[in-house]
Amino acid sequence: MPDRRVPYFGLSWSYDCGNLNKIPIESWPAFFYCLCFTVLVGQAMHAHFRADYQQFEQLIRYPMFCHGLGRLQKKPRAILSVPVEKGMVNQKEIEKILPDGMELFVKEVVDFFQQNMQNINLTDFFEKLIYVSDVQIPLLIAVINPEMKEGIVVKNVRSIARCCKQENKEVGLTMGLKRFL
16 A cells, blocks of 8 residues: 555555455455456456457456556556555465465456457467566566565466466366366
């Protein structure tokens, strides 16, 4: 959350999270985790599938926490790190859901594209997902500052990278996808 003493012109965590009270507090770790992935998929589409992005954007209408004058959306790494840093959720609670959350993420992405955008090659999508800046930047920072390896953002992006890199030679898809196709 931004420091309240710093001049800020736009929405912030303290203003645009008002609807969190509609979500039971015990569900916040799962909510932030899922929201992180929804924004990450949008970033991958915008960065690597620009020709299909307008159709994607019209289909999804994801909730987004915005900030700044241009109402820029929060980055996936902020969606996970800020609630932990501000004590809104406990990092251990998010870590517990990483394995099941990754399975859900893969299943939802596969289902979405198979039902709505069959022209997107799933192997191609998952291969390009690991090159989204919100996956790459935390990995680079962890190389420079090894203490960051224990943070929720790095743990999350490592699980994404593992999922996306484990190719299933038999069907040519990521290992995580095999059970959902």
